[in-house]
Amino acid sequence: MSQPGENLRFTSALSNFSLKDFWREHKFSYMMLLPAFIVVLFVVIYPFFYNFRLAFSNLNMYNMRQFIQNDELTYVGIQNFIQIVQESSFWIILLRTVAWTVINVVAHVGFGIFYAIILDRDIMFKSIYRTLLVIPWAIPQYIVVLIWKGMFNFRYGAVNLLLRKIGVPGVAWLSQASTGFSAALIVNIWLGIPFMMMIALGGLQSIDPNFYEAAEIDGASNWQQIKHITLPLLKPVMLPAVILGVVWTFNNLRVIYLLTQNTLTNKIDILVTHVYRSAFEFYRYGYAAAFSLIIFVILLVWAISFIDYINAD
Amino acid sequence: MSVKKDPTWKKVVFHIILIISVIIAVYPALRVFGTSLRPGDSLHSTSLAIIPDNATFEAYRTLIFDKGFLVWLRNSLLVTFFTVIIGVSLASTAGYVFSRKRFPGRKGGLTFFLLTQMFPATMLLLPMYILLAQFGLTEQTIVVPFLGMAKAHIGLIIMYSSTALPLCVWQMKGYYDTIPESLEEAALVDGLNQFQAFYKIILPLAKPALVITALFSFMTAWNEYMVARVVMTDNSLYTLPVGLTNLAGQFNTAWAQFAAASVLIMIPVMAIFLLLSRFLVGGLTLGGVKG
Numbered sequence: 001m002s003q004p005g006e007n008l009r010f011t012s013a014l015s016n017f018s019l020k021d022f023w024r025e026h027k028f029s030y031m032m033l034l035p036a037f038i039v040v041l042f043v044v045i046y047p048f049f050y051n052f053r054l055a056f057s058n059l060n061m062y063n064m065r066q067f068i069q070n071d072e073l074t075y076v077g078i079q080n081f082i083q084i085v086q087e088s089s090f091w092i093i094l095l096r097t098v099a100w101t102v103i104n105v106v107a108h109v110g111f112g113i114f115y116a117i118i119l120d121r122d123i124m125f126k127s128i129y130r131t132l133l134v135i136p137w138a139i140p141q142y143i144v145v146l147i148w149k150g151m152f153n154f155r156y157g158a159v160n161l162l163l164r165k166i167g168v169p170g171v172a173w174l175s176q177a178s179t180g181f182s183a184a185l186i187v188n189i190w191l192g193i194p195f196m197m198m199i200a201l202g203g204l205q206s207i208d209p210n211f212y213e214a215a216e217i218d219g220a221s222n223w224q225q226i227k228h229i230t231l232p233l234l235k236p237v238m239l240p241a242v243i244l245g246v247v248w249t250f251n252n253l254r255v256i257y258l259l260t261q262n263t264l265t266n267k268i269d270i271l272v273t274h275v276y277r278s279a280f281e282f283y284r285y286g287y288a289a290a291f292s293l294i295i296f297v298i299l300l301v302w303a304i305s306f307i308d309y310i311n312a313d
Numbered sequence: 314m315s316v317k318k319d320p321t322w323k324k325v326v327f328h329i330i331l332i333i334s335v336i337i338a339v340y341p342a343l344r345v346f347g348t349s350l351r352p353g354d355s356l357h358s359t360s361l362a363i364i365p366d367n368a369t370f371e372a373y374r375t376l377i378f379d380k381g382f383l384v385w386l387r388n389s390l391l392v393t394f395f396t397v398i399i400g401v402s403l404a405s406t407a408g409y410v411f412s413r414k415r416f417p418g419r420k421g422g423l424t425f426f427l428l429t430q431m432f433p434a435t436m437l438l439l440p441m442y443i444l445l446a447q448f449g450l451t452e453q454t455i456v457v458p459f460l461g462m463a464k465a466h467i468g469l470i471i472m473y474s475s476t477a478l479p480l481c482v483w484q485m486k487g488y489y490d491t492i493p494e495s496l497e498e499a500a501l502v503d504g505l506n507q508f509q510a511f512y513k514i515i516l517p518l519a520k521p522a523l524v525i526t527a528l529f530s531f532m533t534a535w536n537e538y539m540v541a542r543v544v545m546t547d548n549s550l551y552t553l554p555v556g557l558t559n560l561a562g563q564f565n566t567a568w569a570q571f572a573a574a575s576v577l578i579m580i581p582v583m584a585i586f587l588l589l590s591r592f593l594v595g596g597l598t599l600g601g602v603k604g
Contacts, residue, residue: 028507029414033422036407036478039399043475044429047440051432054440068443115334118327121319131590132335138586139342140536142554143575147341150348158344190337198593206491240427240483247430253539276435285439292436299431 054289055080061283080290089274094298097250097270100185104249107189109242112196113234117226119197120204130201137194145258148187149174152259174263181268188255196241203237204230239310246306247299271295342579349373349572372569373577376560382574384461384549385556391462392469392552393534399474400481400530401523408485409511413494423486426479434476435539441472442543453547465544469552472540477533481526488522489515524592528585535582553578 057073058080066072084090115133119126136144151158152173160170173183207230215225250271257273260266269277272295279288319327350368376382410416411423445451450468455461492515500510516523538554545551551559557574586593 026414026416029410029416029419032406032410032511036403036482037422039403039471039475040426040429040478042444043441043472044432044437046444047437048432050440050443051436115331118331121327123319123324123327123331127590129331129335131587133331133338134586134590134593135338135342135583138583139579140554140575140582142536142538142558143345143579144341146571147345147575151341151344158340194338240487243427244430244480244483251431251433253433253435272433272435275433279435279439289436292433296432300428303427303431 051289051292054286055293056290057286059285059289060287064283064285076286080287081294083287084291084294093269093271093274096181096268100181100256100270101246101249103185104188104192105242105245107185108192108196108245108249109238111189111193112198113200113231113238115193115197116200116204117230119201133197134194136191137198141191141254142258144191145187145255148183148190149259152183174259177264177267180260180264184256184259184268187259188249188252191255192245192249196238196245199237199241200234203234206237207233243303243306246302250299251295342583345572345575345579349569349576351569351572372573376570376573376577380560380570381548381551381556382577385551385553386577387461388466388550389535389553391460392466392473393531395470396473396477396534397527397530399470400477400533401527403474403478404481404485404526405516405519405523406511407482409489409515411482411486412489413497423483426482429479438540438543441540445472445544451544453545453550461549463547463550465550468544469534469541473534473537474530476537477530481529484526484529485519485522488519492518521592524589528589528593531585532582535578 053073056075056077058076059067059073063072063074119130119133123129139147150156152160154160154170154172154175157173159173163170171179173179211229211233212225215229220228252270253272253276256268256270257276260268260273266277271291275288275291275295278284278291347365349372350370351365352369352371411419442451445468448468450464450471452464455463456467496514496518497507497510500514501507505513536554538552538558541552541555542558545555548559553574557571557578560571560574
């Protein structure tokens with residue numbers, strides 16, 4: 001497939017599109033991507049479409065066996081979706097999930113940047129502090145949650161023991177929805193700070209110190225330097241982390257599920273824990289599949305509008 | 314890089330803030346350690362002290378010699394090792410072209426990797442299980458006798474290496490973005506081909522990011538139990554988290570043993586974190602500077 005004239009290529013690139021040239025140019029890129037893509041396709045995309053199919057069926061514990069054995073599914077159209085949207089609990093849970101996500105991510109990013117700024121300064125023992133502050137990230141989450149559950153115990157838990165020491169009456173953390181939700185927030189905020197802190201630290205180190213020197217000469221205060229140099233330059237680094245942070249927090253099953261198991265079951269569910277219970281405790285697979293599609297769409301819409309907003313900014 | 318000098322009072326304030334934060338960060342971990350040392354009869358204690366009275370290593374002894382802990386450990390090591398190898402190789406290659414090359418579908422590909430994070434993992438569980446079952450990768454048959462590796466372990470390895478992959482790809486891309494492109498240009502002029510330029514020049518420079526990517530994969534495989542619990546049915550194939558949760562279910566009061574197991578699972582992770590903490594700062598560059 002030889003090209004008749006080189007000039008022609010520039011005049012109408014489209015009509016002279018050559019698959020061979022295209023391949024020669026991008027072969028390396030696609031070959032390098034292929035393995036990663038195949039794996040993700042296999043483990044994420046296929047199950048996704050599979051789930052799509054389930055969302056329009058009435059699969060539950062009674063017809064599950066038939067489905068596994070003979071691949072029989074009864075499709076019920078969008079009935080699952082209608083049911084979900086009509087439930088009053090859906091909107092409450094959605095609101096709670098939004099609150100959960102916003103509070104968590106704001107705290108993670110806020111504290112993360114705060115610690116990063118302190119640790120980036122000239123301070124003694126900073127590598128020791130840094131190492132110790134990362135520990136919450138290093139402990140497996142399911143262990144963390146169980147530890148905290150013990151620490152929130154009314155009589156024996158460390159939190160109440162500490163409160164009583166300073167003269168505050170103990171709080172029955174895990175017996176009311178409001179305190180239980182606060183407890184879950186405390187645990188998850190504690191868990192998420194190190195990740196954001198490390199990301200922010202990495203970002204801070206890539207900021208040219210000359211900026212600060214120039215600001216110093218111009219007489220900018222510390223706070224002005226942070227506001228006008230540090231934060232704007234951190235933005236590109238923090239952005240993907242914030243997007244991921246929101247998605248992870250929104251989809252965080254473990255903290256609330258394990259913390260409320262046997263105590264506040266159902267009382268402070270967020271969307272994903274509700275889905276998990278529907279699927280694996282009440283065996284309403286079709287309903288749960290539809291519900292998780294809704295979650296996906298919510299996150300997708302959010303991500304697209306957020307990225308647009310940032311790009312326009 | 315610290316050009317900022319603070320007055321003494323400020324430094325004192327910073328130290329106070331950091332010390333309080335460190336106590337809050339470390340206390341829960343120490344608490345588990347304390348619980349694991351408790352003798353059986355003092356599980357409920359109203360003391361805030363870390364080391365209990367009559368501390369004993371009894372729980373560790375029971376755990377290691379009577380509960381199959383070592384077998385779980387081997388299984389976990391096996392699954393983790395292969396997950397890390399696969400995760401790092403896939404992420405380092407994919408991240409590289411996302412950072413360096415401009416090809417149709419680049420932006421779409423990056424977004425796609427981000428999108429995979431948005432679907433609630435719990436609902437991928439059922440389809441994934443069915444898929445693995447179709448390929449026979451949930452069977453408990455041993456395929457590599459020498460290592461004790463079963464087909465189900467291979468299933469887990471595939472699942473884990475892909476779960477952490479999107480994050481790892483973004484992370485690698487972010488780091489490659491910080492390496493000047495002139496390096497490869499020079500290498501290409503010197504007659505290396507594209508892959509050699511990547512492999513011989515850039516990859517060694519990306520060591521901090523490779524370490525972080527390995528760490529992410531390691532954490533995924535080492536700590537995961539939702540999938541493992543569904544896939545593993547045989548006690549001798551359990552990975553550590555499954556073994557641990559079973560311990561908690563089996564003996565409702567064996568908190569000392571549970572805590573001991575938690576400590577033993579935590580120690581490697583924490584040790585790795587401490588060893589790698591100098592890489593964590595430079596190497597963690599999610600997304601990076603070029604967008």
